[in-house]
Amino acid sequence: MPDNKTKENNISGTGLPVWSIVSPIIGVLVLIGVALGWGGAFHIVVAIALMAAVITGVHHAEVVAHRVGEPFGTLVLAIAITIIEVALIISLMLAGGEEASALARDTVFAAVMIILNGMIGLCLFVGGMKYREQKFGLYGVSASLITLIAILTLTLILPNYTISKAGPEYNKSQLIFVALVSVVLYGTFILVQTVRHRDFFLPRSDDDNVEAHAVPPTFKIALISGFLLVVCLVAVVLLAKSLAPSIESAVIKAGAPKSLVGVIIAAVVLLPEGVAALRAARKNRLQTSLNLSLGSALASIGLTIPAVAIVSLTANLNLTLGIDTKSTVLLILSLFTIMLTFATGRTNMLQGVVLLVIFSVYLFTTIIP
Numbered sequence: 001m002p003d004n005k006t007k008e009n010n011i012s013g014t015g016l017p018v019w020s021i022v023s024p025i026i027g028v029l030v031l032i033g034v035a036l037g038w039g040g041a042f043h044i045v046v047a048i049a050l051m052a053a054v055i056t057g058v059h060h061a062e063v064v065a066h067r068v069g070e071p072f073g074t075l076v077l078a079i080a081i082t083i084i085e086v087a088l089i090i091s092l093m094l095a096g097g098e099e100a101s102a103l104a105r106d107t108v109f110a111a112v113m114i115i116l117n118g119m120i121g122l123c124l125f126v127g128g129m130k131y132r133e134q135k136f137g138l139y140g141v142s143a144s145l146i147t148l149i150a151i152l153t154l155t156l157i158l159p160n161y162t163i164s165k166a167g168p169e170y171n172k173s174q175l176i177f178v179a180l181v182s183v184v185l186y187g188t189f190i191l192v193q194t195v196r197h198r199d200f201f202l203p204r205s206d207d208d209n210v211e212a213h214a215v216p217p218t219f220k221i222a223l224i225s226g227f228l229l230v231v232c233l234v235a236v237v238l239l240a241k242s243l244a245p246s247i248e249s250a251v252i253k254a255g256a257p258k259s260l261v262g263v264i265i266a267a268v269v270l271l272p273e274g275v276a277a278l279r280a281a282r283k284n285r286l287q288t289s290l291n292l293s294l295g296s297a298l299a300s301i302g303l304t305i306p307a308v309a310i311v312s313l314t315a316n317l318n319l320t321l322g323i324d325t326k327s328t329v330l331l332i333l334s335l336f337t338i339m340l341t342f343a344t345g346r347t348n349m350l351q352g353v354v355l356l357v358i359f360s361v362y363l364f365t366t367i368i369p
Contacts, residue, residue, distance in 0.1 A: 015217065015218070020060060027049050027053045027231070030049040043243065054084065060228045060232065061076050061225075080233070081270065082300055084269050085300060086303060086304050087233065087236075088241070092265075103262060104321075105320055108266075111301075114274075115293050115296055115297040117356065120289075121351075121352045121354070123352070126282055129349050130282065135286065143189065143197070144295070145338065148294065154182070156301075156327075157331075158322075160322035168320055168321060169319060170321065182305050240265070247264055247265075259366060277292040277293050326369065338355070341355070
């Protein structure tokens with residue numbers, strides 16, 4: 001007897017859940033309402049449509065990912081999330097002008113802190129509570145961390161110590177060089193992950209990976225999901241852009257610093273992938289969980305910084321990259337703790353609690369600096 005999911009797929013006629021097809025359509029309809037100038041309480045509908053578009057977009061990315069297999073699957077998810085983030089930042093930068101010069105920095109830094117401390121911390125805590133200890137491939141995680149540390153240092157810390165331009169900014173030649181370096185580092189990591197040392201990033205053979213044995217979707221279903229993924233990405237960008245003034249106004253009215261806007265944007269974008277990583281950790285597939293988390297952090301900064309650098313140079317906008325002293329301390333503490341956490345190839349709930357505490361300190365000091 002077919003289960004509810006099978007019935008749902010039969011109703012859709014494509015092998016995809018009905019909600020995953022209806023949601024992009026609703027997103028487009030809501031965009032029409034935005035274009036017509038609907039406001040007020042309609043902003044609530046826009047926010048709901050935005051969340052639905054993000055979740056649906058990641059669902060379709062997962063379908064495509066299952067078709068292409070690991071580790072390409074987690075790469076598809078990471079790049080899909082990063083495209084959303086980059087598009088949001090660029091659209092808000094162009095709309096905000098010089099006042100949005102620090103938006104890219106705040107969003108990227110928030111994404112990294114959410115991933116390293118919040119997302120990974122919760123996965124380690126939940127996995128440790130359920131399985132006591134979890135194992136992962138040390139070589140793959142080490143490759144991810146060494147690349148991430150290099151890009152973070154060059155993009156978020158070094159600008160505070162260059163003297164060619166006043167403030168925590170690079171001049172044009174420095175910005176171009178660092179953008180190229182970021183692309184080189186991220187491109188080399190992708191080469192290692194997908195070609196040269198693909199086995200470093202594969203789930204352990206003894207992991208309870210039920211989904212890995214499921215029949216992958218057909219090419220037709222993957223193609224439909226790819227199209228719907230693009231629709232979702234466009235909807236997310238335009239819906240978030242329409243909500244941005246309301247979010248910024250609410251933050252200012254609450255008396256919180258404007259950097260909290262970056263935290264909110266990063267949290268909205270990373271929520272679905274965080275759920276996917278947590279789901280993998282609960283199934284004792286920590287390698288997949290870490291591939292998702294660290295891959296997202298790398299894509300977030302390795303692709304976002306070059307993209308916003310191009311926009312700032314072509315639109316002649318200032319781009320503030322260097323983080324302040326408080327943020328630098330928290331970033332160094334996060335990286336040091338993560339390095340020690342992944343030094344042995346085994347994790348438990350204690351490491352998860354430590355990371356979650358650091359994340360709570362980050363949030364608290366962002367709201368009350």
